Amino acid sequence: MIVGAVRGRWRLPAWASDAGAAAVVLAAELGLASYGLGARVVLLAVAGAGLMLLRRRYPASVAVMAGVLYLIGTQPPEYDAPVSSALIALYSVGRHASGRLAIGIGALAVMVGAVRSGAGWEGASLASVLTVGLSPAAPVAAGHIVRLRAELLHRRQQQAAELAVREERRRIARELHDVIAHHVSVMSLYMGVARRTIPLDPGRAEETLRTGEDTARQAMAEMRHLLDVLRTDGEPVDDQADVGVARLPALVEESGNATLEVAGEAVELPTTVDHAVYRIVQEALTNTRKHAAGARSRVLLTYQPGLVEVEVGDDGQPRPGDVGVGLGLAGMAERVSLCGGELRAGPSPRGGFVVHARIPLVERP
Incomplete structure (x- = not known):
C-alpha cells in the first residue's frame, strides 16, 4: 500500500x-531529419507533435491521422516519415482504447504497412517479412499490456480496500460483542443478587444495585468510545478503550466469583497484546456466567521471557446444548492470531472449561 501511494503521488499529470510525448516527436523528427529541415519535414513534425496532445481522448482518430502523416512522409522525393508520432499513436491505441478497437487499429496498421512495403518483399527472408510486417502491432500490444497491468493493479487495490473494510467490521463486531455481552451479564448477575437480598438485607441490595449502575455507566462509556472511533475517519486514537492488564483486578x-493470580515479573505489554489479554479474560468470564452459572473462575496471568500467557478456567458444568464455537471464542481466536499467538479452549480434564492463550511479545521472524 505504501508503494502504491508513492507511485500515485509521483505520477505525472x-x-x-x-x-512530453509531443516534445519527443519534435526532437526525434527535427533532430534526425535525413533530408534536412525542409518545409514538409517541419510541418509533418509539428502536426505529429500536435496529435500527441489528443492521444488520450481520441486514440483511434489520432492513430489514423498519424498513419496518414506517415504515408505522406514516405512519398518522394524526401522519405522523412514521422515514425515516432506513428509509434506513440499506436501505443496510445493499445493503452487507452477498448480491446476490440485496439485490435482493429493494429490489424489495419499491419495491412497498410504490408501493402506499402509490398514492392520490396521479393527475395526477402521470412524473418524480415514478419519483422517489417508485424512491427506496427508491437506498440499496440505494448500499450494493451500496460493497460491490463494498470487495471490489475487497480483491482488489487480495490480488493485490499474491501478486505480492510471487512477486517474493520469484524473488529468492531468483536468490540461490541465483548463490551455488551460482558457488562450485560454482570448487570444481570447483580440484579439477580439484589432481587434475592432485598427482603433479607436491603442495605446489601442497595449496594449491589449501585454496583450494577456503575457497570452500566462503564458499558455506556466504552460504547461511546467505540462510536468516537467510528467518527474519527481514520484519525489516530490515543486509547482503544479503558481496557488492559492494569484493569484485570x-x-x-x-x-x-473469580480470582486473579499473577506469576512472573510483570513487564509493559504492547498495546495490542495488552488489549487482547483483557478482552480474552473478559470474554471467558462472560462465557462462564452464561454457560455455567454459579461456577467459580480462576484467572492466571503468567509473564515469561518473550511471551505472556493467560488462562481462565472454571469448575462449572456446561448447560445442555452449549456446543460449538460462538462469536466470543471466534473473536478471542482472531485477537490472539493477530498478535501472533496461539489459543486453546475446551473442557478441562479436571472438569469445567479452560481458555488458554499464549502470546509472544516480539514479532516472529
Whole structure:
C-alpha cells in the first residue's frame, strides 16, 4: 500500500505526459531529419507533435491521422516519415482504447504497412517479412499490456480496500460483542443478587444495585468510545478503550466469583497484546456466567521471557446444548492470531472449561 501511494503521488499529470510525448516527436523528427529541415519535414513534425496532445481522448482518430502523416512522409522525393508520432499513436491505441478497437487499429496498421512495403518483399527472408510486417502491432500490444497491468493493479487495490473494510467490521463486531455481552451479564448477575437480598438485607441490595449502575455507566462509556472511533475517519486514537492488564483486578472483582493470580515479573505489554489479554479474560468470564452459572473462575496471568500467557478456567458444568464455537471464542481466536499467538479452549480434564492463550511479545521472524 505504501508503494502504491508513492507511485500515485509521483505520477505525472496527463497533460504533462502528453506534452512530453509531443516534445519527443519534435526532437526525434527535427533532430534526425535525413533530408534536412525542409518545409514538409517541419510541418509533418509539428502536426505529429500536435496529435500527441489528443492521444488520450481520441486514440483511434489520432492513430489514423498519424498513419496518414506517415504515408505522406514516405512519398518522394524526401522519405522523412514521422515514425515516432506513428509509434506513440499506436501505443496510445493499445493503452487507452477498448480491446476490440485496439485490435482493429493494429490489424489495419499491419495491412497498410504490408501493402506499402509490398514492392520490396521479393527475395526477402521470412524473418524480415514478419519483422517489417508485424512491427506496427508491437506498440499496440505494448500499450494493451500496460493497460491490463494498470487495471490489475487497480483491482488489487480495490480488493485490499474491501478486505480492510471487512477486517474493520469484524473488529468492531468483536468490540461490541465483548463490551455488551460482558457488562450485560454482570448487570444481570447483580440484579439477580439484589432481587434475592432485598427482603433479607436491603442495605446489601442497595449496594449491589449501585454496583450494577456503575457497570452500566462503564458499558455506556466504552460504547461511546467505540462510536468516537467510528467518527474519527481514520484519525489516530490515543486509547482503544479503558481496557488492559492494569484493569484485570477490577474486572475479576466485578465478576463476583473469580480470582486473579499473577506469576512472573510483570513487564509493559504492547498495546495490542495488552488489549487482547483483557478482552480474552473478559470474554471467558462472560462465557462462564452464561454457560455455567454459579461456577467459580480462576484467572492466571503468567509473564515469561518473550511471551505472556493467560488462562481462565472454571469448575462449572456446561448447560445442555452449549456446543460449538460462538462469536466470543471466534473473536478471542482472531485477537490472539493477530498478535501472533496461539489459543486453546475446551473442557478441562479436571472438569469445567479452560481458555488458554499464549502470546509472544516480539514479532516472529
